[in-house]
Amino acid sequence: MSAWIEKLRTSWTGLLRSRSDGRSPAKAETQSGSRTLSPFWVMVQKEFGDHIRSWRFIILLSIVTLACIGSIYAAVTALKNGTNSANNSNNSSIGETFLFLRMFTESDGSLPNFLTFLSFLAPLIGIALGFDAVNSERNKGTLSRLMSQPIYRDDFLVAKFVAGLLLIAVVIFSLGFLVMGMGLFTIGFPPTPEEFWRVFVALVITTIYVGMWLNLSIFFSVRFRQSATSALSGIAVWIFFLVFYGMIVNLIGNLTLPGDLTDSKAYIDQQNNLLLLSRLSPAYLFQEAASTLLLPDVRTLNPFITQDQAYLAVNAPLSFGQSLLLIWPQVTAIVAETALVFAASYVTFMRQEIRSRS
Amino acid sequence: MEPVIELAQLTKKYGDFTAVNKLDLSIRPGEIFGLLGPNGAGKTTTILMMLGLTEPDSGTATVCGVDATRNPIQVKRRVGYMPDDVGFYEDRSGLDNLIYTARLNLIPEKEARERALELLKRVGLEAAAHKKVGAYSRGMRQRLGLADVLIKKPEVIILDEPTLGIDPEGVRELLVLIRDLSRNEGLTVLLSSHHLHQVQQICDRVGIFVRGQLIAVGDLDELTRQLETKANYKVEMDLAGWSPELEEALKRIDTVMEVGLTESDALTGGAAPANASAAGGKYVTVRVISGSDVTPQLASTVVGHGASLYGLRPVRYGLDDIYHRYFEGGESRERVD
The missing domain is CATH 3.30.70.1340 (MTH889-like domain)
Structure with a gap:
């Protein structure tokens, strides 16, 4: 991931610089020795270091780690209590074939499972890492000093984002692998390569999803001068999507219910519209994407299948490729939402005047 | 001699309020120029335009022969700017802060460290080099700010209110430092202030800036003479x-x-x-x-x-009276942001 970003980055900045600057930075770098990083990576390095050293990060990490350990415990208890209950409800052999994946989705009821925890807490990591990214620098008076250095304004913003995203990737992957490792240790049942890749892709999607929240909170930190305001706005949006958005969609659903329930076409149209509305929420998209990947028996994300379809469908889990294909639109939508929020913060930041502590 | 900083008809408006009004100014290499004016006169806005941090509504700012609005990066490579109320990363040491700035200027890490230590010694902070900036006093920060400006080996340094909030002895030391830099290394220094005596002490030339307009430029004698004819x-x-x-x-x-x-x-x-x-x-x-x-x-x-x-x-007539005379009746405005 980082290598990919770096590649993109160098080509992009190279393009930018050759356009707007006579002296090429590549030349300057080679002259002063190969160890000189471009200012962008210097900033990323510093931001990354700042995050890791900060108390906030340690607190967050411990919360998330505790949540993960709790969820593993719940999952392992559930698995030990017998796979037959799951078998009964699933009415298939999925319980056995994807035992390892159930580490992430199963729970004995005392605690939410790993996936629920992750979808609940992940936005918080993003918000916590970004909510004071720009405004704290502004308030400390470091922003104007930084901006008087020969760096591009967008580099500053992108560096904030990339450093946060790298850190998030590290956290998410280490947590994911921690759960895998501990699962391996406790249930002694190794994952198949397919299971491994499913978890891996789910973690990648989680990283993108958290990146979206990181971007949102960076946007708020550009927009609002007070970090408390920006943190609250971020949390408000998070709670809105987590709690209220579903309610609002339900409300709209009740209001727009077609009068004639036998008119199946009108009913299906209305339900499709509602689904579209739900899918505006990044939380819903993530939920769909991650659960499809971790529960291979999810065959469709559309609630409507005709009786014939349900009857004739082969009762078997989807292959990895097919699951991926199923959630491809969801992933695209999350990436698109991330890009939109980033564009918003970019435009806002580029238009702002930078003065000391104002 | 080619002027280092040349402003031509520079104008900046914030809504109806004209912060800088058709400013013409040229600063010669190696001189110490004092931009003198009350709060809200447009000093900082002018400086921001010189660095390309703010776009002027009309007019041009040319620094070291480069258009600051079009090519801010090139200008920023050659100009060191210390904002008023300069801020540092408080949980890092003074040395780390300097090295960070140096690396943003593409100085390799090893060289950056050497330069940073040398500069810290020069501004008298070698003992506090490894202390966190959070523990620095106001005067120490200001001196660290000067070191921060110098680490990129600039041709021009712009200091916005460099003496604000430091004690008289600290001001004296800072001014001596600035003058030495200008005299010994040929740096062009532009400093803005509303502290007349300080400006009087070290500036070669002074520009008096009120409500976005430069109303008088010259050395102290010239300004005094301008006043005394009608005095x-x-x-x-x-x-x-x-x-x-x-x-x-x-x-x-x-x-x-x-x-x-x-x-x-x-x-x-x-x-x-x-x-x-x-x-x-x-x-x-x-x-x-x-x-x-x-x-x-x-x-x-x-x-x-x-x-x-x-x-x-x-x-x-001292600069005090000149200042008072020019600023009489002009209520100081709040800074616009």
Whole structure:
């Protein structure tokens, strides 16, 4: 991931610089020795270091780690209590074939499972890492000093984002692998390569999803001068999507219910519209994407299948490729939402005047 | 000689408010130029435009031969800027902060560290190099700010209110440092301030900047001469036995325009506080403004009225008066953001 970003980055900045600057930075770098990083990576390095050293990060990490350990415990208890209950409800052999994946989705009821925890807490990591990214620098008076250095304004913003995203990737992957490792240790049942890749892709999607929240909170930190305001706005949006958005969609659903329930076409149209509305929420998209990947028996994300379809469908889990294909639109939508929020913060930041502590 | 900084018809507006109005200014290499003006005069806005941090509405800012609006990066490579109220990463040491700035300027890490240590020594912070900036005093921050500006080896340094909030000894040290830099290394220095005495001490030339306009430029002598052509004479007298009759008598002297009591610390300028004599002390201070030099007549009138004269001194124009004169009546505006 980082290598990919770096590649993109160098080509992009190279393009930018050759356009707007006579002296090429590549030349300057080679002259002063190969160890000189471009200012962008210097900033990323510093931001990354700042995050890791900060108390906030340690607190967050411990919360998330505790949540993960709790969820593993719940999952392992559930698995030990017998796979037959799951078998009964699933009415298939999925319980056995994807035992390892159930580490992430199963729970004995005392605690939410790993996936629920992750979808609940992940936005918080993003918000916590970004909510004071720009405004704290502004308030400390470091922003104007930084901006008087020969760096591009967008580099500053992108560096904030990339450093946060790298850190998030590290956290998410280490947590994911921690759960895998501990699962391996406790249930002694190794994952198949397919299971491994499913978890891996789910973690990648989680990283993108958290990146979206990181971007949102960076946007708020550009927009609002007070970090408390920006943190609250971020949390408000998070709670809105987590709690209220579903309610609002339900409300709209009740209001727009077609009068004639036998008119199946009108009913299906209305339900499709509602689904579209739900899918505006990044939380819903993530939920769909991650659960499809971790529960291979999810065959469709559309609630409507005709009786014939349900009857004739082969009762078997989807292959990895097919699951991926199923959630491809969801992933695209999350990436698109991330890009939109980033564009918003970019435009806002580029238009702002930078003065000391104002 | 080619000017290092050249501003031509530079204008910046915030809504209806014109922060900088058709400013023309050129600064020669190696000089120390003081931009003098009250708060909200547009000094900082002008500086931001020189660095390309703010786009002017019209006009051009050329720094080191480069258009600052079009190519801010090139300008920023060669110009060091210390904002007023400079901020550092408080949980990092002074040394780390300097190294970070150096690396943003593409200086390799090893060289950056050497330069940073050398500069810290120069600004007298070598003992505090490894202390966190959070523990620095205001004066130390300001000196660290100077080191931060110098680490990129600039050709021009722009200091916005460099002496704000430091004690007199700290100000003196900082000014000596700035002057040494300019004299020994040929740096061009632009500093903005509203502290007249400091500007007076080290600046080669001064520009007086009020409400977005540069109303006078020149060295101190030139500015004083500009004032003195239309000037009048001012004499201050310390005397005991002040009476209304004496005041009348003084006013009757030829060409005397104004007689008034004043505080001897001259804080209030021309306006006379009514309670000056009641405030105690052996004598009161009287300020007389006249169209010609009437000092001998004043003295004899005072003595003739039986009052005792403790002191008599002509008031010369300093930068204080120049400043006061130009800024009279201009209420200081809030900075716009």
